[in-house]
Amino acid sequence: MPSRPPVPPFTHESAVEKVLKAENAWNSRDPQQVALAYSPNSEWRNRASFLRGREQIFEFLTQKWNKERDYRLLKELWAFDGDRIAVRFAYEFHDNSGNWYRAYGNENWEFDEDGLMRRRIASINDLRISESERKFFWPQGPRPADHPGLSELGL
Template sequence: MPSRPPVPPFTHESAVEKVLRAENGWNSRDPEKVALAYSPDSEWRNRAEFLHGRERIVEFLTRKWNQEKDYRLIKELWAFGGNRIAVRFAYEFHDNSGNWYRSYGNENWEFDEDGLMRRRIASINDLGISESERKFFWPLGPRPADHPGLSELGL
């Protein structure tokens, strides 16, 4: 199986790189591409939903991005050690009725020796916002390097 650098054990620099790569992948909103960052037998807890394996990840992400329109995500490294990384994140989207939300959360990640994520545990809370309260403005796709992160935005 091909490796997915950076691989553990993580340094601060490699953990930051891993987080940015994950953010960019999710901002692509391409379920097949995103799923390749996870081990074939990856285990997830996303809110109260439990998933096992890439096929379920693709199904989950397809459903997610069909419901969450104009999705934009920012992730920030919280802690790291060995083969684990903890992140905090926020994302904004609107539903099919045009209602805007900002979702806040934390994720705990565990990687195999090839740098594929074998476990993802996500806790997420949603906050309804008005369109005027949005903070994530960039063309769909990766966040531009000059766009502020969570800390800079006061989130």
């Protein structure tokens, strides 16, 4: 199985790089690409969903991005140690009725020696917002380098 650098043990620089790679992958909204960053038997808790393995992750993400339209995500390193990284994040999306939301959350990640995530624990809260309250504007794909991060936006 191919390695997904950076690999543990993480330094501050490699942890920041890992977080940015995850943000970019999720902003692609490509469930197959995202699922490949997880170990074959990866364990997830996402809100009240409990998943195991890439196939379940792929199915979950496919359903997620079919419901969460125009999804844009920001992640920020919170802490790291050895093979673990903690992040905070926010993302915006609208549902099929045009209602906008900003979701806030924290994730705890644990990686194997190849840099694949073997555990992801996510706690997430949604806040309904008006379209005029949106803060994340860029074309689908990676966040532009000049777009402010969570701290700069006061989130």
